[in-house]
Amino acid sequence: MLKIVIATRNAGKLKEISEKLKDYPVVLVSLLDYPQIPEIEEKGTTFSENAFLKASTVSHYTNLPALADDSGLEIDCLDGKPGIYSSRWGKTDEERIEKVLKAIQETRNKERKARFVCAMCLVIPKYPENRTLTSEGFCYGKITNFPQGDAGFGYDPIFMPDGYNLTFSQLGVEIKNKISHRAKALDEILPQIIAYFQLK
Ligand code: IMP
Secondary structure (H helix, E strand, C coil): CEEEEECCCCHHHHHHHHHHCCCCCEEEEEHHHCCCCCCCCCCCCCHHHHHHHHHHHHHHHHCCCEEEEEEEEEEHHHCCCEHHHHHHCCCCHHHHHHHHHHHHHHHCCCCCEEEEEEEEEEEECCCCCCEEEEEEEEEEEEECCCCCCCCCCCCHHHEEECCCCCCHHHHHHHHHHHHCHHHHHHHHHHHHHHHHHCCC
16 A cells, blocks of 8 residues: 655644545655654745755655655744744744744734635655655644634644634544645645556
8 A cells, every 4th residue: 555654743734634635545644754864954045945844854764655744834924924834933832823823913903804825735756756746735724812722733723723612622623624724735735646656
């Protein structure tokens, strides 16, 4: 059976990606199964560049197809920040959320529109050249005044997707996995993976 390495150690991402792929004939492993692979520095200037960097590095180390997700939160009144620096905005999710809420408050702007972005990249090691499949997904919404809900990870407690009165954390993984940036990016890359490997 086709084996794919999910190029992440983020348990939240892993759970969402595994759930989406559960009905496909693929065996999923992750960076948690390869502790010897060093931390990959996200040197890119875009989500897509960082996703490619992670997927190509992990595919190189494992000689397996590697699927990477680079994602983040772009907030309008903060000129798109934290963006590609979403995971580096603080040491913990709590610290990052606090920093975002404070930064928005300091702008004195009532406008709290934001979007989540996810770039996906699958690198397939193949002689003489790697093959690369890519996709992108977006989820639009707004930032709440304070954190609400327990499910999910990262900025989920302060992100309310358009069309809902609950945050991602309150909606839970099942609904999030139908409407999120990651779900949309996966919905776009999965048909490419199925076609490439001729999966049934
Ligand atoms: P990276 O893709 O590893 O650079 O990290 C992305 C960071 O963006 C995560 O650590 C979270 O802080 C944030 N993020 C990405 N996707 C989500 C999501 O679905 N919910 C909440 N936070 C997210």
